[in-house]
Amino acid sequence: MKYRVQVEVLPRRGILDPQGRAVADALRTLGFADVEEVHLGRHLVVELAAASADAARASVTAMCERLLANPVTEQFVVGAAETA
């Protein structure tokens, strides 16, 4: 079975995110005065073959731990596995 799993990788909360801060500053400059914080990360879409949706998510979680996210500085959320 082929699955598509979406992954979101963001800087860990509490770690300075200069890109997010620069974007927030730019938004405020544009007049979006209500902006408090912006966090900039990566969105990945992994398509893979797996025996089940659970197996697909487990595999993508292992990928996050080994390569897609840096555990020292980043947190990740693995989304639902949809059939692709």
Added chain:
Amino acid sequence: MKVGIVRFPGSNCDDDAWHAVVDHLGQDAVMLWHKAHDLEGADVIILPGGFSYGDYLRAGAIARFSPIMREVMAHAKRGGIVIGICNGFQIACEAHLLPGALLPNDAGYRSMPVTVRVERTDTPFTSAASAGQLLTMPIAHGEGRFTASADELDRLEGDGQVVFRYVDSTGNPTPASNPNGASRNIAGVCNGGRNVVGLMPHPERAMEPLLGSTDGLVLFESLLATVNA
């Protein structure tokens, strides 16, 4: 001494490292392609600066899985000397050869001379320097903000693994002398075995009076002294 310089797609300080080793020290060097499986008998491995794999994903994250890195990690595990400069430092952190991580700078890309203080002389890259010696070398990076958890930072300080610190001209680690927001002004660290050293500044680009500084020389002389000891 024979130095192996790893060339990844996107490395751009590999020739500078060669120049330092071959032309200044008069030693042997060999370029090691990232797909190679053999260190060709090198005593010292240099992971040079650049933008390996275009800094895709995170700086150093992909290079870490290059075939040659398996050999470099085995070399380090045997106690062999590995020096990571700039992108090489990022690769060494991603490969867990060194502690911590290098995050995007707090104020974007910086290309400028910086002053660092030698904190430890008991590493193969600083043995010919004196403790507290100030060195001026260029930096050129966007992701050099050294970070680790507070506990890990305390442990690194306690174990003497902080090798270089950004300082002002009088040797004080001030916020203004910190070019990237690095925790505790840390510019370079070593591993627990002290055989792997990484730093953000470029000693290989500080070998010529014409380029503004020859302060990198003492670090390369340290390698030679260590290998010949």
